Amino acid sequence: xxxxxxxxxxxxxxxxxxxxxxxxxxxxxxxxxxxxxxxxxxxxxxxxxxxxxxxxxxxxxxxxxxxxxxxxxxxxxxxxxxxxxxxxxxxxxxxxxxxxxxxxxxxxxxxxxxxxxxxxxxxxxxxxxxxxxxxxxxxxxxxxxxxxxxxxxxx
Numbered sequence: 001x002x003x004x005x006x007x008x009x010x011x012x013x014x015x016x017x018x019x020x021x022x023x024x025x026x027x028x029x030x031x032x033x034x035x036x037x038x039x040x041x042x043x044x045x046x047x048x049x050x051x052x053x054x055x056x057x058x059x060x061x062x063x064x065x066x067x068x069x070x071x072x073x074x075x076x077x078x079x080x081x082x083x084x085x086x087x088x089x090x091x092x093x094x095x096x097x098x099x100x101x102x103x104x105x106x107x108x109x110x111x112x113x114x115x116x117x118x119x120x121x122x123x124x125x126x127x128x129x130x131x132x133x134x135x136x137x138x139x140x141x142x143x144x145x146x147x148x149x150x151x152x153x154x155x
Contacts (some may be wrong), residue, residue: 008095009133014030016129016132016133017129019128019129019132020125020126020129020132021103021125023105023125023128024121024122024124024126024128025121026124027120027123027124027125028117028118028120028121028124029117029122030097030101030105030117031058031101031104032098032099032100032101032102033105034056034106035094039094039098042094042096043090043091043094043098044091044094046090047087047090047091047094048087049088049090050087050089051083051084051086051087051090052083053086054079054082054083054086054087055079055080055082055083058078058079058082058083059079062079094123101120101125104116104120105117110121
């Protein structure tokens, strides 16, 4: 396990554990069995959040590229289209995940698992923790080293 710990391990480890517990708790909720209205609300919130994040990211890229402070409607079309496309993808992914959730739970019940939501939650927490630890280990290296420029990738 120590190979997954970063130099700021105690703080990073606590954050990883907290996020993993949250991911597990959210995954244990049987959203696939929720009412259609609730599923639409969740998908809408995901789409709205994604659109907002995409719009902010595009705005930041434009600011870094020294774009003029006020953009014309034509210049705003691309960021708006990007945000809209990201929102549509997020809504589609959420709708698909609801179907996968129902099927996964049904398959576990069919195989005799007495608490399938608990198993799904624990699996999500473990996968979230491992992904966060691996990302923390490899994600903080300078870009030049990740690309193999300026030193060995194992440094």
